[in-house]
Amino acid sequence: MDRLFSRQVEEQRSYSISDPALAAFFGMGSGIAGISISESSVLGLSAVWRAVSLISGTIASVPLKTLRDKNGVREQVSSWLDEPGGIDGPTPFEWTERVVAHMVIHGNAYLAHVYNAAGALIYTVPFHPLAVAPEWEKVDGKSTGRKIFKVSLDDGTVRIFDQSQMTQVMGLSLDGLKGLSPISIARLSLSTAIAGDKAAAKMFGNGPMIAGMVTPEEDVTEEEAKAIKAGLQAKVSGVDNAGEIAVINRKLRFTQWSTSNADAQFLESRQFQIEEIARWYGIPPFELMQTEKQTSWGTGIESQQRGLARTVLSPWGQRLEQRLSRLLPKSQFAEFDFAGLERANPEDEIRLLIEQVRGGLLSRNEARAIRNLPPVPGGDTLAGSESPSALPNIEEVQE
Known part of the structure; x- marks a missing residue:
């Protein structure tokens, strides 16, 4: 039988200082614009929704592989990460997208371990970050340096997990206990943007349109x-x-009747809010459909897209990779295959493959496999042991 907990857990009723309801009671969580900042309110901003779905969806679309280093050669092996949410649970895409979205919005993701009867980890269950309060474990009034996680359940009870039962994936953190929530840090910019949306809706609803x-x-x-x-x-x-x-x-x-200067400045400020959200998440504005100040085609856009994979997607992905690797046997590790996101255009890629084949870095069949082409007889020999005439040309690789 699957079991969610590896030991008896404590049940109690309590209220965490991180509880959004408690924060609202004391008037916390609002920006200077007087707008309450919450998960649902910020996702109501189209630019935030696009940024969060772009990061989480793109990482989820990248293969999550379990690799093993065997005599200096990396090979892919099977593990519970093939179905990280369980066979009857979310798909691998849905599981990864949810976990990354938790990190991008709240700065933390919490994965409860599920074990089989033999004590082997078989999948994990993502808990909503607002339902989990991490604390430093104390024994006889002294900190052990380990964490415990108090999880508020739907029935009003609180269950305590330790680090053998739950994995925490943190974003940027200053104390090592909990990652900083991007929507909390950016509450001033986000509250201004939400206020702008509400003002625009009120203007169109109540203002003259003649x-x-x-x-x-x-x-x-x-x-x-x-x-x-x-x-x-x-x-x-x-x-x-x-x-x-x-x-x-x-x-x-x-x-x-025409748009006044004040109305024009209001519209400009709303455009600037998109750039602000892009800056908070490190995403090029064109990815948020803001293309007024830059060209929408050419090598500049391609460079920005490759830069997005290196500077934004890869750091978020590596946080998850390294935590998941600790849940695998010591000889194994988890890795997202971001190579596809950084691939050049087909012509440049083919020329690079030809140079690698001629330089002895790849065999012809390895190069053909990258282009999803079938192997050819004698194509496993590296350059140096064959005549120059046997080396491929660009037309052959394109076939």
């Missing part, structure tokens, strides 16, 4: 005003009246 106002320079009755409006709309609106000359037998004054 193009202008026509004022008669003489007194008219209500029926005459309706007739003037109908006559104006019939003569100046619609594609059929494009280029026509309107003749009105009334003396009227037209006042056009």
Whole structure:
């Protein structure tokens, strides 16, 4: 039988200082703009949703491999990471996406271990970070240097896990106990952005949306005003009246309504908020659909995409890799295969493969395997033991 706990756990009712409900009771968690910052409110910002889904979804789409170093050669082996959420649980993509999203939003991910009857780890269950309060374990009033995790369950009880029962994956941390929550650190910028969204919604909901106002320079009755409006709309609106000359037998004054300087600055500030969110998460603005200040094509975009894999996706992925590796046998380790994200365009990749084959770094069949091509007879020999005429050319690799 699977078991979620390896020892008897304590059940009690308590309230953690990290509880968002307790924070709201004392008025904490709000930005200067007076907007409450929470998981749901920040994900309501399209730029934050895009940033979180981009990081977590991209890492989840990368293969998570279990490797073993055997005589200096890395080979892939099977492990519980093939189904990290269990056969009946979330898929590997869903499991990885959820764990990384927990880190990106809250700065922490918590994985409860599930063991089989033989005591072997078979999968892990991600707990929501707001339900877990890590503490330093104390014995006789002295810290042991180890952690315990108090988990608030749906039934109102609190269960205690130790480090043999739960793995914590931390983001940037200053005390080693808990990772810093990005949405808490960025609460000033995020509260301003949420306030901007609310102000925009209120402006469109309650503000005037007319193009202008026509004022008669003489007194008219209500029926005459309706007739003037109908006559104006019939003569100046619609594609059929494009280029026509309107003749009105009334003396009227037209006042056009346009965006004021204050409104224009408000719209500019909302664009700047997207750049702020991109800066917090280290994502190029074009990945958040902000392309006004940069070109959307060419080698510059390709370089930024490869840089995103190295400077943003890889650090988040390595945090998870190293923690998961500690749950594997000593000869094994976990690794995301980010090579596909950093691949050059097909032409450059083929030229690089040819140079590697000619330099003796790869055999022809190894190069063909990278391009998902079948092996060829005699293609396992490295350069140096074959004649130059036997080496491939770009047309052969492209076949």
